[in-house]
Amino acid sequence: MSLAVAPAPTLRIGPLTLDAPVVLAPMAGITNTAFRRLCREYGAGLYVSEMITSRALVERNATTMRLITHHESEVPRSIQLYGVDPATVEAAVRLLVEEDRADHIDLNFGCPVPKVTRKGGGAALPWKRDLFRDIVTRAARAGGAIPVTVKMRKGIDDDHLTYLEAGRIAEDAGIAAVALHARTASQFYSGTADWAAITALKEAVTSIPVLGNGDIWSADDAVRMMAETGCDGVVVGRGCLGRPWLFGDLARALGRDGSAAGEPVDATLAFVARAFRRHAELLVEFFDDEGRGCRDIRKHVAWYFKGYPVGGDTRARLATVSTLAEIDALLETLDLDAPYPGAAAEGQRGRAGTPKRPALPDGWLDSRDIGAEASSRLAEAELDHSGG
Numbered sequence: 001m002s003l004a005v006a007p008a009p010t011l012r013i014g015p016l017t018l019d020a021p022v023v024l025a026p027m028a029g030i031t032n033t034a035f036r037r038l039c040r041e042y043g044a045g046l047y048v049s050e051m052i053t054s055r056a057l058v059e060r061n062a063t064t065m066r067l068i069t070h071h072e073s074e075v076p077r078s079i080q081l082y083g084v085d086p087a088t089v090e091a092a093v094r095l096l097v098e099e100d101r102a103d104h105i106d107l108n109f110g111c112p113v114p115k116v117t118r119k120g121g122g123a124a125l126p127w128k129r130d131l132f133r134d135i136v137t138r139a140a141r142a143g144g145a146i147p148v149t150v151k152m153r154k155g156i157d158d159d160h161l162t163y164l165e166a167g168r169i170a171e172d173a174g175i176a177a178v179a180l181h182a183r184t185a186s187q188f189y190s191g192t193a194d195w196a197a198i199t200a201l202k203e204a205v206t207s208i209p210v211l212g213n214g215d216i217w218s219a220d221d222a223v224r225m226m227a228e229t230g231c232d233g234v235v236v237g238r239g240c241l242g243r244p245w246l247f248g249d250l251a252r253a254l255g256r257d258g259s260a261a262g263e264p265v266d267a268t269l270a271f272v273a274r275a276f277r278r279h280a281e282l283l284v285e286f287f288d289d290e291g292r293g294c295r296d297i298r299k300h301v302a303w304y305f306k307g308y309p310v311g312g313d314t315r316a317r318l319a320t321v322s323t324l325a326e327i328d329a330l331l332e333t334l335d336l337d338a339p340y341p342g343a344a345a346e347g348q349r350g351r352a353g354t355p356k357r358p359a360l361p362d363g364w365l366d367s368r369d370i371g372a373e374a375s376s377r378l379a380e381a382e383l384d385h386s387g388g
């Protein structure tokens with residue numbers, strides 16, 4: 001007999017009760033306080049920072065300290081940490097807790113980029129069970145009342161899957177929830193996410209929430225993922241690039257009151273232009289520098305205006321703006337009455353890429369445990385900068 005799965009009205013992560021089972025995925029270079037505030041203005045749930053390296057935090061690197069600063073409207077405050085050295089990760093968690101700088105801490109075990117996996121970090125790390133267990137155990141303990149969660153991939157490749165075992169280790173270690181990006185590291189962002197793996201993780205990890213991640217492009221996708229996999233919440237990354245209002249659609253669809261009702265927002269070009277302008281203004285505030293904020297909004301132009309009738313010349317000029325006044329002048333030239341273009345604005349956006357063999361430390365796959373000596377060598381190779 002199969003039971004229908006109703007969307008959960010809320011999501012509990014340790015002591016936190018979220019008003020929707022929805023999480024903004026950490027995205028380096030994207031989910032700074034400006035973007036998090038913008039998404040939150042439309043929606044509900046939890047909004048995670050871009051990845052912060054534990055070592056840079058412990059060393060109080062100036063950029064890192066700025067990246068972990070939240071706006072007063074950001075409640076609960078959520079920070080994602082990356083690290084390969086248990087002692088450094090523990091020290092980073094302790095710093096956040098003792099200085100009251102976060103209400104939730106996520107640990108990154110999903111990053112597939114070569115500069116991270118080559119050091120044994122991100123998606124490569126759970127392969128070394130002893131190291132993974134040590135990091136999550138010490139982080140959860142140092143977190144105390146602040147919930148610490150794990151975000152991971154299925155494994156390194158189809159022959160080296162780690163997620164079921166890592167999920168159980170995390171659960172035993174006192175981790176408050178696990179999120180699965182249902183791809184292997186070698187897939188990078190190619191193909192489609194294997195939602196069946198989320199179902200399998202939900203069956204393996206029974207005492208803490210299991211969150212599903214991968215290929216949610218609309219609120220309908222989120223409802224479908226929850227129904228098909230039985231996961232307790234969704235983590236949304238690329239789908240909200242240039243569409244921060246997706247969090248409004250998600251909150252309505254997954255329902256603060258548990259009802260799967262609600263219509264998607266009517267994203268006319270005027271609506272999109274207002275969101276784009278607000279994003280630019282928040283970036284200027286975040287960088288405390290109009291030039292830098294405007295340079296940063298340039299990478300979002302293609303995402304915001306995907307499928308809308310905006311000419312090539314205007315797109316090119318939006319992608320070179322230096323001031324808010326320039327943005328205003330360009331937005332005024334748009335056909336603001338243009339309706340939502342439907343399918344042309346939907347679907348995949350952001351990274352895709354092709355599968356490739358992940359870069360790993362020498363001999364990484366030879367055994368499942370790392371041992372103390374190799375672990376200390378890894379610590380020396382830890383990344384020392386954030387948000388990359």
Ligand SMILES: Cc1cc2nc3c(=O)[nH]c(=O)nc-3n(C[C@H](O)[C@H](O)[C@H](O)COP(=O)(O)O)c2cc1C
Pocket residue numbers: 025026027028029030050051080108109110111151181213214215216235236237238239350351
């Ligand atoms: C530009 C970009 C930056 C990312 N940075 C991070 C990061 O800092 N930490 C992390 O755990 N995942 C990072 N990810 C992965 C996302 O959090 C997410 O797991 C992935 O995009 C799959 O979800 P999606 O299909 O909803 O995009 C990043 C993804 C993108 C596209």
